[in-house]
Amino acid sequence: MSISNVVASYNELSKLDLRVLRVIEVLHRNYEYVPVRRIVKYMNLSEEVINKSISKMNKLKLLVRRGPDNVRLTFPAYDILSIHTMVKRGVIDAIAPTPLGVGKESDVYAAESSSGDKYALKFHRIGRVSFRNTRKYRVWIGERRHITWLYEAKISAHMEYMALTEAYRAKVPVPKPxxxxxxxxxMEYINGIELFKIRLSNPESVLEQIISAIEDLLRINIIHGDLNEYNILVNPSSEKITIIDWPQWMYANVKGSKTILMRDLNIILRYFKSNYGLNISIDAVMGRLAPLIPSSELPPEKVYSRLIKRITSLVS
Ligand SMILES: Nc1ncnc2c1ncn2[C@@H]1O[C@H](COP(=O)(O)OP(=O)(O)OP(=O)(O)O)[C@@H](O)[C@H]1O
Ligand SMILES: [Mg+2]
Known part of the structure; x- marks a missing residue:
């Protein structure tokens, strides 16, 4: 469903409809398909009123039925709940109809607040995190949570937000969360073009900005994990970089992270070599980064258990 349709559906919803969506979201903690009678009981309203709202939202493709008596949320419904929260908090007031980027893993749109601040809104679609870092998230999703895609997308978004917050605080060039x-x-809207789309006038300086950002990230124990010419935006006039797309970041002191760091670096160095003829060896850069690479290699379980706790407390 396009964002225009999502927003159009949002505009058709009454306060009661939004409350029904919210209640279904809460009840998803216990049910993959939520029994209508549970919604009725929870809201303490007549079955007729609830059923009318459910039928309306089913037609708008916000709810899917299983049999006559059970329903679940769809992604557009989840989008609406999120947009509603952002609007209520005064973060955004309007969303641009054309996406900045659409992919398998996210949809990104420009949005504006009532005071004219411009933001990028990134709707996470799947949980890349759980594929890459760990299946351990399943430990807690398993028992309590019944819509896996919903919680995986949520964890992915929270992982990204956490990295943006820490990187921004350390003055790494990332969009301000x-x-x-x-x-x-x-997050902050960045006036930039993806590295792969722009012809740089000073490629040496841009590569230096990237390596220097990798250094600053290592100082705060972070590796991006998906660094490439698509995830670096370059301002067309200043050629200043901004690094985007963070859900798969990882800690630098975790076993296996050095391989990921080298993969990130290789991709960048290869890009500058084949597009600008810059011949910089990975060994030279690794030599420069070496003092910043943590010597300890902790097992992932140990490092991520705290992170998982923090995230689960945030997304519950
Ligand atoms: N803060 C931002 N400001 C401006 N544009 C942005 C911002 N964040 C993302 N974009 C745009 O949205 C696109 C996709 O964003 P991002 O790389 O974070 O998502 P993704 O998960 O890679 O999505 P995909 O599934 O398409 O690969 C970017 O290539 C960029 O054009
Ligand atoms: Mg990307």
Whole structure:
């Protein structure tokens, strides 16, 4: 469903409809398909009123039925809940109809607040985190949570927000994080072009900015994990970089992270070699980074258990 349709559906919803969506979201903690009678009981309203709202939202493709008596949320419904929260918090007031980027893993739109601040809204679609870092998230999703895609998208968004917050604080060039709810991250809108789309006038300086950002990230124990010419935006006039797309970041002191760091670096160095003829060896760069690479290699379980606790407390 396009964002225009999502927003159009949002505009058709009454306060009661939004409350029904919210109640279904809460009841998803216990049910994959939520029994209508549970919604009725929870809201203490007549079955007729609830059923009318459910039929309306089913027609708008916000709810899917299983049999006559059970329903579940769809992604557009989840988008609406998130947009509603952002609007209520005063973060955004309007969303641009054309996406900045659409992919398998996210949809990104420009949005504006009532005071004219511009943001990028990133709707996470799948949980890349759980594929890459660990299946351990399943330990807690398993028992309590019944819509896996919903929680995975949510964790992915929270992982991204956490990295943006820490990197921004350390003055690494990333979009300033603004707000998060569910699977939706609002961040500063960057006036930039993806590295692969722009012909640089000073490629040496841009490569140096990237390596220097990798150094600053290592100082705060972070590796991006998906660094490439698509995830670096370059301002067309200043050629200043901004690194985007963070859900798969990892800690630098975790076993296996050095391989990921070298993969990131290789991709970047190869890009500058084949497009600008810059011949910089990975060994030279690794030599420069060596003092910043943590010597300890902790097992992932040990390092991520705290992170998982923190995230689960945030997304519950
Ligand atoms: N803060 C931002 N400001 C401006 N544009 C942005 C911002 N964040 C993302 N974009 C745009 O959205 C696109 C996709 O964003 P991002 O790389 O974070 O998502 P993704 O998960 O890679 O999505 P995909 O599934 O398409 O690969 C970017 O290539 C960029 O054009
Ligand atoms: Mg990307």
């Amino acid at each position: 603004r707000a998060i709810t569910r699977h939706l991250v609002a």
